[in-house]
Amino acid sequence: MELWFTEKQTPVFGITAKIRETLVTEKTDFQDLAIIDTEEFGRMLVLDGMVMTTVKDEFVYHEMVAHPALFTHPNPKHVLVVGGGDGGVIREIIKHQGVEKAVLVDIDGKVIEYSKKYLPEIACELDNPRVEVQVNDGYMHIIENKDKYDVIMVDSTEPVGPAAPLFERGFYQGIYEALKDDGIFVAQTDNPWFKADLIQQVNRDVKEIFPIVRVYGANIPTYPSGLWTFTMGSKKYDPLEVDEKQIPEIDTKYYTPKLHKAAFVLPKFVEDLVK
Amino acid sequence: MELWFTEKQTPVFGITAKIRETLVTEKTDFQDLAIIDTEEFGRMLVLDGMVMTTVKDEFVYHEMVAHPALFTHPNPKHVLVVGGGDGGVIREIIKHQGVEKAVLVDIDGKVIEYSKKYLPEIACELDNPRVEVQVNDGYMHIIENKDKYDVIMVDSTEPVGPAAPLFERGFYQGIYEALKDDGIFVAQTDNPWFKADLIQQVNRDVKEIFPIVRVYGANIPTYPSGLWTFTMGSKKYDPLEVDEKQIPEIDTKYYTPKLHKAAFVLPKFVEDLVK
Known part of the structure; x- marks a missing residue:
């Protein structure tokens, strides 16, 4: 018998992956959580039916959330990750020796628990002494902390379910206030083929709050549209004024100093969405 | 009843698209040809079960085959397209006013015929007086023409079936000889997630023949890995020495003068394949 996992990335289009083994299926307090071992992409974390990360391609997303911001800020010491309970973004942040403290706030402790158990290559730095893990509402954490962080990264699920408030203008205002005077934030903002409206709306909101707003892209095979x-x-x-020759070499599989700026050069139809 | 088309992009991973209407399914002399109208991507040309192009995302592939080479050569007048019977690459070439003659050689006349009938937004320039369409073996055309073309574009299917010889070293040698002294060729070379070996092999072969070899990428949602x-x-x-400020504006949806060089900045794992 062949078992296949299919994600409808839109109501009329999807991806399908042959399953080797289903490791977890559980209804947490916040979402449906599954960890599936697929033949093509290895172990896969699925929340509410959507692929969050896979062992084969996770490095793209995690590197590209973390490094562009951390290599734009000249001296990031205190970093916050909202969401990201799998620990992949934390693992990349920890590669930056200057970061003294990385705080992870994920609302769903089960994501952290199962990632540590079944995705150790991703969750491997969650117990690092420079990391503080809080099972908590990221929105509330943002509201309660002012002028505290150098960099804030929003590693959320899609804007449905528990992550919906993380795509609201009020949240970006909160992030602005939680950042220090020279702080930077970055958020994943979905794909331009099926969610152009979302990218435009976030861009408009963030431009009303931050003086410098930039959009960049990366290829992630298991995310809608790639x-x-x-x-x-x-x-x-x-980020476009960084001298790429000054970016130190770190161990990556996707990000490079040359890609630091090239990732911001968008296809014309995407550029048109955010100009 | 819901009908879905599924392409297994690898034996254990695929995409699936809801069908509005199946317009053509035919076994030609060379391959299985289908034209399907899908809800997400519109009309889709499928050869031997693999998506060749869709109305929604075709612009990426066709622009990115044509424009980087045509804006690298300072004065391309004679251009050859091997394969590409849907006409999308020809449509982009025709945007370059300096091109006097674009020759299309596709082995399968049925691809041309059905594209003209069902994909008119793609095939729209196949009857342009600057275009010469030949239903013929592209490999033979290359062997029989020496020192003739400024730019040759290989718009082939995958290296199985009729296109297999188009990925052989001998074919690249033939292309070298069919080009003028300052000629350029470009070929689609699949994706780095599932076909890393192919990219490496082509890169090695082409480097033995051409003094300048460059690899670039583009995001195509309906192609494996995106x-x-x-x-x-x-x-x-x-192509990396082109002054992007000198590239004239043309009507595109993906390619831009800024992207001309940025497309050559590859993710680290891809860069490692071809260095």
């Missing part, structure tokens, strides 16, 4: 966007809002530093 | 690569071999002109 092209994912990230929106960066910055109070002072422009 | 990240497609193109390999360019050039006798004289380097």
Whole structure:
């Protein structure tokens, strides 16, 4: 018997992956959680039926959330990750020796628990002494902390379910206030083929709050359309003014110093969405 | 009743698209041909079960085959397309006013015939007086023509079935000889997630023949992994030395002068394949 997992990325289009083994299916307090071992992409974390990450392609998303912002800020010491309970973004942040403290706030402790158990190559730095893990509402954490972080990264699920408030203008305002005077934030902002409206709306909202707003992209095979966007809002530093020759070599599989700026050069139809 | 088309992009992973209407299914002399109207991507040309192009995302592939080479060569007048019977690459070539003659050689006349009938937005320039369409073996055309073309574009299917010889070293040698002294060729070379070996093999072969070899990428949602690569071999002109400020504006949806160089900045794992 062959078992296949199918994600409808839109009501009329999807991806399908042959399953080797289903490791977890559980209804947490917040969402449906599954961990599936697929033949093509290895172990896969699925929340509410949507692929969050896979062992084969996770490096793209996690590197591209973390490094562009951390190499734009000249001296990031205190970093916050909202969501991201699988620990992949934390693992990339920890590669930056100057970061003294990385705080992870995920609303769903089960994501953290099962990631540690079944996705150890992703969750491997969650117990690092420079990391503080809080099972908590990221929105509330943002509201309760002012002028505290150098960089804030929003590693959320889609804007349905528990992550919906993380795509509201009020949340970006909260992030602005939680950042120090020269802080930077970055959020995953879905794909331009099926969610152009979302990218436009986030771009408009963030531009009303942050003086510097930039959008970049990366290829993630298991995410809808294979092209994912990230929106960066910055109070002072422009990622396009970084001298790429000054970016130190770190161990990556997707991000490179040359890609730091090239990732911001968007296809015309995407550029048109955010100009 | 819901009908869905599923392409197994690998034996254990695929995409699936809801069908509005099946317009053509035919066994030609060379391959299984289908034209399906899908809800997400509109009309879709399928050869041997693999998506060749869709009305929604075709612009990416066709622009990115045509424009990087045509804006690297300073004065391309005679252009050859091997394969590409749907006419999408020809449509993009015709946007370059300096091109006097674009020759299309596709082995399968049925692809041309059905594309004209069902994909008119793609095939729209096949009857342009600057275009010459030949239903013929592209490999033979290359062997029989020496020192003739400024730019040759290989718009082939996958290296199985009729297109298999188009991925052989001998074919690239033939292309070298069919090009003028300052000629450029470009070929689609599949994706780095599932076909890394192919990209490496083509890269090695082309480097033995052409002094300048460059690989670039583009995001195509309906192609495996969403990240497609193109390999360019050039006798004289380097696409990375083009002054992007000198690239004229043309009507595109993906390609931009800024993207001309940025498309060549590859993710690290892809860069490692071709260095």
